[in-house]
Amino acid sequence: MVEQHASRTDRREWLRTAARWSALGGLGVLGVGLVARGGDCRTDADCCQCYLFARCGLPQADDARRRTQR
């Protein structure tokens, strides 16, 4: 009984730790994305090939979206 309780507690703690690290990773990715598109575009990539294209609000991305809609 005590071992089952300890096992459940360990599992919960492991899940909490995994959730924390996942959230931290998500924040890191978000931070990198914000830095990459903050102010000026710092990539040499074509906007249509850029992983930020869907969320990017820079004028270059807007132009690329207009070009692809034609």
Ligand code: SF4
């Ligand atoms: S979508 Fe275009 S403007 Fe925006 S970060 Fe990417 S390459 Fe730069």
